[in-house]
Amino acid sequence: MVSFFDYAIEILPEMLSGAWVTLQLSVVCITVGIFFGMILGVARVYSSKFIYWIVTAYVEFLRGTPCLLQLFFIYYGLGDMGLLLKPILAAGIALGINTSVYQAEYFRGAIQSIKPGQMVAARSMGLSKWKSIRYVILPQALRLVIPSSSNEIIYMFKYTSVAFAVGVPELLAQADLTGAMNFRYFESYVVAAIIYTIMVFAVAKIMSTIEKKVTIPGLQLAQ
């Protein structure tokens, strides 16, 4: 039996291809999550009562159901109805939608922490409500949201592993596969864990670098 180190080297190509899928899936989900999270967050603060209730119901519904159920619904459930999606696409949609409602709540918090005077000042200059949101509220909210949003991004990065359940060959799936082929689950999972940790560490580092880079004196959440 080869040593752990040699085994790790041996399975590295498969594991790295899994990590690459994990990375791609994460980037898609996180981008979708932030984009729709921002829109939903703005809608929850600024839209009419009617849209507010629709968005609130949507957010609460998605927060109230397990992510795995949402994934199965989109992959198997919609598949049953004739809408067959590729596993990676189904996972991207399900996880992206799932994370967007959490991002929405972080955006809502960030927007509500901005002093009302900022909006009033923009409106007093003759800017429309939507332009005020675009040029005054969002640039501030995007900065204020980074710390809490980063947590969700890191969480999502790891949570892409549920895509394994619909057969996406991401990192956990690869660990399982190599473990099964070689009857060495223990080592395969350890290698996967190490790769996850390194990737998450890198993501955290990137987020804190971004946070420092875009920071503006006087614009941060009260500590």
Add this chain to the structure above:
Amino acid sequence: MSTILEVKHLTKKFDDNEVLKDVSFELKKGETLAVIGSSGSGKSTLLRCLNHLSPPDSGQILLEGVNINTPEIDINSIRADMGFVFQDFNLFTHLNILENVMFGPLRVRGLSKKQARQIAAAEIKRVGMIDKIDSYPAQLSGGQQQRISIARALALKPKLILFDEPTSALDPELTGEVLSVMTALANEGMTAIVVTHEMGFARSVADKVIFIDQGLIVEQGEPKIMFATPRHERTRLFLSNFVRLE
């Protein structure tokens, strides 16, 4: 001089509380109008009614002869023509000083970045802050922030500027720099309405003073005459508080 603003029978209620009762006055181009009165008298509400930050219930507001208190009017274009300076400055936190003053020309007037920068630099120079162009609002004193917020209003090239207690949030030693910027503007012929507790400014800089009490204009006229010989008992009482302190 031509009349730039004419307010006729303006009223405003918050629930059952009548904050403005039949307010009428007019303002000529280049005049500085000081609005004085005790806290809660309705003076800030009057200012906010003029640009519909707080829409009035009834009455007419004629800006260069056109009634702007109708639903058909495009309030955004009216607001762009009426600069507003807030008590607590409200500079845009995420923008530096140059970007704050460029904001109006760029985002509201739709000018190019280059044109906006030129206008902004000139207005920042006018309020004596050109060395702070790269700073952020939080790095400035209250007086400096207020001077920049005046520059931000000026950069829109408004027809008149509304000042809502511009020195009330400042430490006493910082009010002077803001008042001197405002005095310079008045002397250059900027039309302005200034809601203020600075009686010295009202008396020596304003062309006209309005005294408001409980939502009513009690007295209006030339400051020197009103301060020396108030016609109404309430005006006399209000002014006597300041005389005693001075």
